[in-house]
Amino acid sequence: MLQRHAALTRETGETRVSVDIDIDGRGAGQVDTGVGMLDHLLTAFAKHGRFDLAVKATGDIHVDDHHSVEDVGIALGRAFAQAIGEPRGIFRMGDALVPLDEALAQVAVDLGGRGYAVIEASFSEHGPGALSGHMITHFLETLAIEARMNLHARIISGANDHHKAEALFKALGRALDQATQIDPRIAGQVPSTKGVIET
Numbered sequence: 001m002l003q004r005h006a007a008l009t010r011e012t013g014e015t016r017v018s019v020d021i022d023i024d025g026r027g028a029g030q031v032d033t034g035v036g037m038l039d040h041l042l043t044a045f046a047k048h049g050r051f052d053l054a055v056k057a058t059g060d061i062h063v064d065d066h067h068s069v070e071d072v073g074i075a076l077g078r079a080f081a082q083a084i085g086e087p088r089g090i091f092r093m094g095d096a097l098v099p100l101d102e103a104l105a106q107v108a109v110d111l112g113g114r115g116y117a118v119i120e121a122s123f124s125e126h127g128p129g130a131l132s133g134h135m136i137t138h139f140l141e142t143l144a145i146e147a148r149m150n151l152h153a154r155i156i157s158g159a160n161d162h163h164k165a166e167a168l169f170k171a172l173g174r175a176l177d178q179a180t181q182i183d184p185r186i187a188g189q190v191p192s193t194k195g196v197i198e199t
Helices: 036-049 066-084 133-147 161-180
Strands: 005-011 015-022 029-032 052-059 093-100 103-110 116-120 150-157
Touching: 005 066, 015 066, 029 036, 036 052, 036 066, 036 161, 052 066, 066 133, 093 161, 103 161, 116 133, 133 150, 133 161, 150 161
Parallel strands: 029 052, 116 150
Antiparallel strands: 005 015, 015 052, 093 103, 103 150
């Protein structure tokens, strides 16, 4: 069976981030970034994407959450792209619509090798928990670029920042689970009319 797994460590003067991801997991998440709300969101992402995910990050959160959140997005995106490898035989695209109480989130992804993000979501500046509102959007944009995926994500409705963010990350997990599944009808072919997906 194809092993779709990656582990990497990224270290700068501001942070140290280690990521281990198994695309074909069972949804086990062990996340410790120093930003509790980000831990919660990534654990939900792993659970609903059926990815086994371990993330450990240390950083200058005494300054603010920016560097840690951004660098986790960079490392996770790169690890995800590495785990997918040459994307032969996958469905490539996926989408999900996920509710959480009053919040409703929609995510569509394309693992076509082109990093791009359109995020339609607003959060209060203080955001949920200790996670700054603008960093939720920035994390998703960073993840999309580094994972080389086209990501469209939007909050359709919602008032509670926690609910909106959690619905968004659950939807992202569901959409990526769908996109990474092996399509038996194309038996290892590249899912592109170009015959190649550059990753």
